[in-house]
Amino acid sequence: MAAHRARRWSLGGLVLLLSTAVAAAFALITTGPSADRADAAPAALTWSDEFNGAAGSAPDASKWTLETGGSGNGNHELQYYRNSRDNAALDGNGNLVITARKNTDTGLQCWYGTCQYTSARLNTAKTFTQAYGHFEARIKVPRGQGMWPAFWMLGNDLGTAGWPNSGEIDIMENVGHEPGTVHGTIHGPGYSGGSGVGAAYTLPGGKSFADDFHVFAVDWSPQSITWSVDGTAYQTRTPADVGGNKWVYDHPFFLILNLAVGGDWPGSPNAGTAFPQTMTIDYVRVSATGGDSGNGGTTRTGAIKGIGGMCVDVAGASSADETPIQLHNCTGVDAQKWTLGSDGTVRALGKCLDVRAASTADGAPVQLYTCNGTKAQRWAYTSAHDLTNIGADKCLDAVGNSSADGTRLQIWTCTGAANQKWTVG
CATH class of the missing domain: 2.80.10.50 (Trefoil (Acidic Fibroblast Growth Factor, subunit A))
Incomplete structure (x- = not known):
C-alpha cells in the first residue's frame, strides 16, 4: 500500500499554497459508499477537464498549475518536474499525456545531483477545490520498474496546517513492480507515511493496468471515503479506521496528477525499463451527485x-x-x-x-x-x-x-x- 512513502507534497507546492488564496468549493453531497458506481445517484458535474485540444498544446492553465523542481518530494524520487510540453501536453485525441523522459539537460539539478529524468506534476490548488462528492479519472498508466503514476488530492489548508494535518487522499497509485495492482490510501495526523490507511485492488487474470484505460474514483462523504476501480468498490474508510486520530476530511481538497520516477517505494528504474514512459489521462471529472441538473447540479x-x-x-x-x-x-x-x-x-x-x-x-x-x-x-x-x-x-x-x-x-x-x-x- 501507499504507506511505503513518507510524503507527497513538494516545497514548490507548499510555497504555491502559502502565496495563494484557495477558494472552497461545493460542500453539498448526496452520495455515499456504494458497491457499484452505477447504483449511485445521478451525477451533477461541478468540474471537469476532457483534454480536448490540438496535439502538442499545453494543459489548460485556467485549470492546472504545473509544478517544477527536483527535491525528491520526501521520497527520494529521481525526476525533475518541468513546465514543458515535452512532459505534459494534449495528444489531439482527447487525452493529456504526462511523459517521463531521460534527462539531457545538464543544468537541471536534483537532490542527488544532475537529474536523470524529467516528468510532470499538475495541480488545481489555484483554480479548483471541493469538499465531498465523486472524483474520478480515466487513466492508462505506464509500465516498468521504477514508474510511479498517481491521481490524488491534498487539503487546501496545506500552507497553514502542513502535511499530514491537512490530509491526503490517494485515489490511485501504481508502482511498476506491481503491474496489476493499484492502491488507495488516506494520510492524516498519526496515520501518515508508513502508517497510511488503505488497501490494494488487483486486476483479475494477471492483467496489467498499463494494457488499457481504467476508471479510478472515490466517493467522499463526511463519514466515509469509498474507492473504486471501473465502478467496483474495493474499500471504504471511516473515522473508526484512523485509530482514534483526527479524521481530517472535512474541508476542500485540490487535485493532483503526476508521474514520478523512482523513489523509496517503487525503487529505481532498471535496464528493462524503457523510456520515454507515458501516463495518459482521458478525463478528470468531479461531481456533487444527486443535484438539480437544471441548476448546474449545485x-x-x-x-x-x-x-x-x-x-x-x-x-x-x-x-x-x-x-x-x-x-x-x-x-x-x-x-x-x-x-x-x-x-x-x-x-x-x-x-x-x-x-x-x-x-x-x-x-x-x-x-x-x-x-x-x-x-x-x-x-x-x-x-x-x-x-x-x-x-x-x-x-x-x-x-x-x-x-x-x-x-x-x-x-x-x-x-x-x-x-x-x-x-x-
Whole structure:
C-alpha cells in the first residue's frame, strides 16, 4: 500500500499554497459508499477537464498549475518536474499525456545531483477545490520498474496546517513492480507515511493496468471515503479506521496528477525499463451527485420530510434569529421550503439552518439564524438520507424519536434511526 512513502507534497507546492488564496468549493453531497458506481445517484458535474485540444498544446492553465523542481518530494524520487510540453501536453485525441523522459539537460539539478529524468506534476490548488462528492479519472498508466503514476488530492489548508494535518487522499497509485495492482490510501495526523490507511485492488487474470484505460474514483462523504476501480468498490474508510486520530476530511481538497520516477517505494528504474514512459489521462471529472441538473447540479429545493412523513418547519413561520426548527404537518408554506445550496447551507425564509452556539454536543438544538459561513451552518445530505452537520459531524435528529406536531429538532450522533432520515423535495 501507499504507506511505503513518507510524503507527497513538494516545497514548490507548499510555497504555491502559502502565496495563494484557495477558494472552497461545493460542500453539498448526496452520495455515499456504494458497491457499484452505477447504483449511485445521478451525477451533477461541478468540474471537469476532457483534454480536448490540438496535439502538442499545453494543459489548460485556467485549470492546472504545473509544478517544477527536483527535491525528491520526501521520497527520494529521481525526476525533475518541468513546465514543458515535452512532459505534459494534449495528444489531439482527447487525452493529456504526462511523459517521463531521460534527462539531457545538464543544468537541471536534483537532490542527488544532475537529474536523470524529467516528468510532470499538475495541480488545481489555484483554480479548483471541493469538499465531498465523486472524483474520478480515466487513466492508462505506464509500465516498468521504477514508474510511479498517481491521481490524488491534498487539503487546501496545506500552507497553514502542513502535511499530514491537512490530509491526503490517494485515489490511485501504481508502482511498476506491481503491474496489476493499484492502491488507495488516506494520510492524516498519526496515520501518515508508513502508517497510511488503505488497501490494494488487483486486476483479475494477471492483467496489467498499463494494457488499457481504467476508471479510478472515490466517493467522499463526511463519514466515509469509498474507492473504486471501473465502478467496483474495493474499500471504504471511516473515522473508526484512523485509530482514534483526527479524521481530517472535512474541508476542500485540490487535485493532483503526476508521474514520478523512482523513489523509496517503487525503487529505481532498471535496464528493462524503457523510456520515454507515458501516463495518459482521458478525463478528470468531479461531481456533487444527486443535484438539480437544471441548476448546474449545485442546489436542491423543496420540503424536507422526516419520521412519520412530517416536514421540517420554522416555528411560527418566523424569520427571527434563534427561531426553533421543528416537525410539523406538511402544508407547503414558505416555512417548509428549504434550499440545499452548493455552499453546504440549508436555507428557508432567507436564513440558515444553524446549530445553536455552534455546539458539537448531542442534543444541541437547531435553529434559524442569519447566514454567517460557519461550520455550524454547513450540512451534507448523503445517499443514506442523513443530513449531517459539518461542524459537529452529527446528524439532524427529531427529539425523542417523535413524529408529533411541534417536535423540536437537534443534532445527535448518527445512529441510522428513523428519526434521523430525511428526504428532500
